[in-house]
Amino acid sequence: MNSLPRIRLEKRLDTPRWLGIATPVFSVLAALLVIALIFGLLGVNPLIAYARIFTGAFGSLYGLSETVTKAIPLMLAGVGLAVAFRTRVYNIGAEGQLLIGAICATGVALFVPGIPDGLRLPAMFGAGALGGALWALIPAVLKARLRIDEVLTSLMTVYIASELVNHLVYGPWKGPGEWGFPYTDKFPLAAQIPRIGITRVHYPTLILALLAAVLAYILVQRTRWGFEIRVTGENPEAARYAGMNYLRTVMLVMALSGALAGIAGVGEVAGIHYRLRYPQGISPGYGFTAIIVAWLARLNPLGVILTSLLIGGLLVGGDAIQLAMGLPSATVYLFNGMILLFVLGGDLFTRYRIRMEFPGRTVVTPVRLEQEEVG
Amino acid sequence: MPDATVPAVEMRGIVKRFPGVLANDHVDLTVRAGEIHALLGENGAGKTTLMNILYGIYHPDEGEIFVKGQRVHIRSPRDAIRLGIGMVHQQFRLVPSHTVLENVVLGLPGNFFFPERAARRRVQEFAQQYGLHVDPDARIWQLSAGEQQRVEIIKALYRGADILILDEPTSMLTPREIEELMSIVRRMADEGHTVVFITHKLDEVFAVSDRVTVLRQGRVIATRETAHTDKRELARLMVGRDVLFRLEKHPVAIGSTALEVQDLHVRNDRGLPAVRGVSFSIAAGEILGIAGVAGNGQRELVEALAGLRPVEKGRVLLNGEDVTNRSPRALVQRGVCYVPGERIVGTVPNLSVAENLILKTYDQAPVCRGIFLDSRSVASHADSLIEQYAVATPSRETPLKLLSGGNIQRTILARETSGEPTLLMAAHPTSGLDVGATEYIRQVLLSQREKGTAILLVSEDLEEILQLSDRIAVMYNGELMGILPADQADLETIGMMMAGVHRTP
CATH class of the missing domain: 3.40.50.300 (P-loop containing nucleotide triphosphate hydrolases)
Known part of the structure; x- marks a missing residue:
């Protein structure tokens, strides 16, 4: 006799508004719970670990400033990805676009003479945005013209960009004054983004990131291009039927997300390192982490402001416990992976409702009926 | 042979609520053994919901079900199949790249090895017995809609169904295929099978059924012997008012x-x-x-x-x-305005009614000013079209997918003909x-x-x-x-x- 309750999924007709907020919150909580179990298996008290992460990320001025610093590239790239994913254009190559942005900024900083000091940084941001956008257009054109899946091509462009950086810093751009390290020379002062006090918060980039989030929100919700983006994302066939230009929309969102990732790259080389270095030295995978940031915000550009700070905090706090509690360096990736897993999985709850059903006591179950018939 | 005195299916007081909708409101339905019973009603009348309950896909909030005289609790399609109930859905559930035989056998318990010879023999028997002709080795994607439907019916029979539910079975078929389906259904009834035939087309009721139950807004309005009613009466029962046929x-x-x-x-x-x-x-x-x-x-x-x-x-x-x-x-x-044959082509189900109404004018004044959409103009445009074309929607902000097929079509027509x-x-x-x-x-x-x-x-x-x-x-x-x-x-x-x-x- 089968007496276990059954779990059934019923499709929701509509998603209540509160669920849209509750789902990411509970997804993060669920991820933290699983990670707590893993911490326990590693012999680390999860409560202490989480407390350290929290204080590491938000508990001191230093921690807070580092959190904001790491949130800047995540926010920039995350906003662009949120818009691209809304269009169902799956740009996985933000990391590569970020690196190209860094290369372009370095080129303008070190190798283009004759720019007045006051225009040096704007020129670098412009070049970085343009470079990132053009780099992103490679998979965009392949998708729109030849229907090649952008997930693969955009990912592959990351490795090309990464090798390009390696080539430059080990080869032609290797700085004579850098003692043989794979670095370019240090940027001149006019090519360094100013920071707040002794922190590493390069605030002009932060302002650009916040501006990007607000403008992207307005773009998607209030403009005719945003309408094209939403229609194309929801039903490409209807977009074509309505006379919308699919090619143009795909190129637009890819260029936009590439440009924002490129700006993030400018911020890293000109605001943090003041030089181009080997790829992992510029970005510890911000372009990939930004995918999580975008999904966690449920693809809302304004939400990205919050989620980039949260994930930035996890990166900082994760570093803190690695050092303090002797955890492996993969800890931060564990957080990223678990959160993405639960956020994507949690999406199920916005589309389906879960029902538990207990077998009734008074009714004849079909199993028993069959037995009666046989007997 | 089935016992004619015991109904094949009896549903009593079935209630099913969905958020905001009472899909089945104390529905009583008796299907006699060996009859073809038409379930007639407009879209959204609750026909499919009722049959999905019988097939174990949904669970009634209230009510009792008896199959062949036994009270049963059907918790899943597997239970329904065990009771001899089969259902052919409007959208077929077949694997396009597999063959007919593979689809027929797919999911049956106890087959580690593919029971090819037995399956082939039985499929051929069905072909002879009911006119369910289909090439057992053809791949599903090669078949017409009518042939795919036959595969679905064979699937149900293969699983021992003697009560067969057909949900709007003619909606994808050509006139010739409809003829063939009708004759298959009649032959199955002659052989003692019970058939529930869901439809909203009056002609089909008269072409095939012995009795007809009319549903409207989740309630049973009437059950009639098909021979003792006419098109006009059924239309009135179904719609709730007289219908112009001219x-x-x-x-x-x-x-x-x-x-x-x-x-x-x-x-x-x-x-x-x-x-x-x-x-x-x-x-x-x-x-x-x-x-x-x-x-x-x-x-x-x-x-x-x-x-x-x-x-x-x-x-x-x-x-x-x-x-x-x-x-x-x-x-x-x-x-040039175009109402496409497939409603999905002309709509964006997740966007609101208002947004669907500006699908083609979103870049023209007054809806669009410069690069911005004028939300006030979008709203007033939507309100006037909703009123003019009597689109039944809770509000202009309601996602289009929540509307019935008729109201979605009204929305499309409003957009296409309002210019x-x-x-x-x-x-x-x-x-x-x-x-x-x-x-x-x-x-x-x-x-x-x-x-x-x-x-x-x-x-x-x-x-x-x-x-x-x-x-x-x-x-x-x-x-x-x-x-x-x-x-x-x-x-x-x-x-x-x-x-x-x-x-x-």
């Missing part, structure tokens, strides 16, 4: 030529010629009906005229201007709609005609073509078999032309 068609002064198509050639998705040298013209204030079995190039023709498919050869003139191979946008701006279209193309505009919505949609088309729009109507429904058109063309194998004035057209002539017989006027 539409008022006023004479309209024919205007100048709006659309002229010269020797048009278009290819289909597979790159094969689908439209082969079609020429015709439509005047302002005229409805040209294109009859024919679906798949004879109608879709490719209309898509080419909407700019969605390249014209390979030939010319399209709109009010004298050559618009061959212009973009969809350019055609929209010239007043001043030069040319309105409507493909299968009433397919899948209930009697009330159908009547309304046809009236809108006629009133557009009176406003001087040239209308191209593509439909498989001959009654619709005859009722609305001024001239009738029949398309067969990518060619027009001839164009007749409506007053010279009769079913027999059109039927001949649909079968490929040329006719010169």
